Amino acid sequence: MRARLFPILSIILAVLALPVRAQDAISFDTNARAAWVYDVATGTVLMEKNAxxxxxxxxxxxxxxxxxxxxxxxxxxxxxxxxxxxxxxxxxxxxxxxxxxxxxxxxxxxxxxxxxxxxxxxxxxxxxxxxxxxxxxxxxxxxxxxxxxxxxxxxxxxxxxxxxxxxxxxxxxxxxxxxxxxxxxxxxxxxxxxxxxxxxxxxxxxxxxxxxxxxxxxxxxxxxxxxxxHTEEAGYGLVGSAVQGDRRIVFVLAGLPSDSARAQEAEQIANWAFRQFTMKTLVPKGETVAQAPVWLGTSGRVALTTREGVRVLIPAGQQESVTAEAVYRSPLPAPIAAGDHLGDLVVTIPGAGEAKTPLIAASDVPEAGFLGRMKGAAMRLGQRAMDAAGS
Structure with missing residues (x-):
């Protein structure tokens, strides 16, 4: 178990969903012997059967x-x-x-x-x-x-x-x-x-x-x-792909009994994938997710963001039940370099598990000079004393 040097700070954000394995969130009962449905942009497996x-x-x-x-x-x-x-x-x-x-x-x-x-x-x-x-x-x-x-x-x-x-x-x-x-x-x-x-x-x-x-x-x-x-042994199968706006799904069906069953199943899966899931941008590239306190740095806080932003896939009816946390150690010790991995954005969808996206420093925070470190240490000791008195 990793030792935690600083208290964990968790900020609950009123957000939606990150890429997860979504099969348990909204099921689709396929007649195919084997099937796999994948949302390309978010890397989400929407459904799998004997995959x-x-x-x-x-x-x-x-x-x-x-x-x-x-x-x-x-x-x-x-x-x-x-x-x-x-x-x-x-x-x-x-x-x-x-x-x-x-x-x-x-x-x-x-x-x-x-x-x-x-x-x-x-x-x-x-x-x-x-x-x-x-x-x-x-x-x-x-x-x-x-x-x-x-x-x-x-x-x-x-x-x-x-x-x-x-x-x-x-x-x-x-x-x-x-x-x-x-x-x-x-x-x-x-x-x-x-x-x-x-x-x-x-x-x-x-x-x-x-x-x-x-x-x-x-x-x-x-x-x-x-x-x-199609062969007699394999049955009827299809590797398909379809696009809707900036979304693309890839899906594979195998072992269907006829070409008409293949056509019907393929259309139903495409309709299901696009109608039961909606993609949104949760965090645009460069946008700040949280401001984290910094210990003994030239700045008292550092902005946390993601490398490429976060595109989210929202299962139908799940908007109100999804939670997200920006999880990082607080305060973060200086020095900090832009791009350092300092925490994670953790999103949970009921029935579909959780997913993590790294949170990185948006800028450098050098270590404070001697006087700055002394001032910071004094403030830290004072805060601890107040906390002890309050307890």
Whole structure:
């Protein structure tokens, strides 16, 4: 147990909420086998169900193939105009296809469209062989990169999500990967909102993006990605993202019984996430949260603030029941440097736990000179004497 050198001063603030795990605050009963819903701006997990269970991801694992390709673009190993050869293996792939042929030389841009919109298994093999030589080597690279990204419940056997023993991802990992791609590749992420692509007019039936939320346009929020998936073993799944103003949610559903159930569940989750939670700015960047007393400093107080401000997520109906405390030792000993971590803003939401945001010094407070220290010590002794007399 840490020794406390000074009394704790707690100031109750009439504020709302900080990022917390909000699942217990407002529940959503999903029919999916596994689900994960995440508010990106506040880092809040809004809901999770079997989120860390490794499951067959079907075509949703194509996100990892796309991530590897996006990284190659950012590294300069390829450009959007780089052309890849088409092997017989890629040409013969079954299931959803972009319909490339051995004589073709599709560009990276065309392959991105073919994977996102047509869910092309053939396009995934082309990318894997183009970047790593063989699909097997590419799968090993996918696994290495997944470990680096912190995807702890994922293992890849191929580039397309074609059913294979050991090819698994958790919905949590899929959501983390989607969030990474949204934040790290914003200019490439725009491709996920495209609704139609037909490579050389060869696509007979799946030229449209299968994401059921794209173009829904209900006036409250807009969906702009990411990827559907379906096999007999995996059921119907979706990695989705939607925006409303300055809020973005990422959500993953797996194991639904039909494409209509997937569409209905995805829309309901998006409505729930935006309607049951509201985001506010609790502390603007640079705003003072509290004025803390300083012991033996050139100034008697120091302003406490946060590094980036605090954006808050408020569950519906919880505004009046949320409390927050600025907790720090009082008085704070000088010297103090601007940016020093001096305490925490602790917010509690009934049923959802508490969250902490560091409070830092807004300015320097040097140690007082000899006379200042003597005066401060005398005042401190006098205060202690008064306190003892009062007791």
């Amino acid at each position: 860390d269970e490794p499951l067959p991801p079907a075509s949703m694992s194509k996100l990892m193939t796309l991530n590897m390709l996006f990284e190659a673009l950012h590294d300069g190993r390829v450009t959007m105009d780089t052309a890849f050869p088409v092997s017989v293996k890629a040409w013969k792939m079954g299931g959803s296809k972009m319909f490339v042929e051995p004589a073709d030389r599709p560009t990276v841009e065309e392959l991105i469209h073919g994977i996102i919109i047509n869910s092309g298994n053939d396009a995934c093999v082309v990318v894997a062989e183009g970047l790593a030589g063989t699909e097997e080597a590419f799968a090993r690279q996918m696994n290495e990169r997944a470990t680096q990204l912190g995807l702890t419940n994922s293992h890849f056997v191929n580039a397309s999500g074609w059913p294979a023993p050991g090819h698994e991802m958790s919905v949590h990992d899929l959501g983390m990967l989607a969030t990474h791609m949204i934040e790290d590749f914003p200019e490439l992420y725009e491709n996920f909102a495209l609704t139609e692509y037909n490579y050389k007019n060869r696509v007979p039936s799946n030229a449209n993006n299968r994401n059921p939320l794209l173009g829904l346009g209900n006036g409250e929020w807009t969906a702009d990605g990411l990827k559907t998936g």
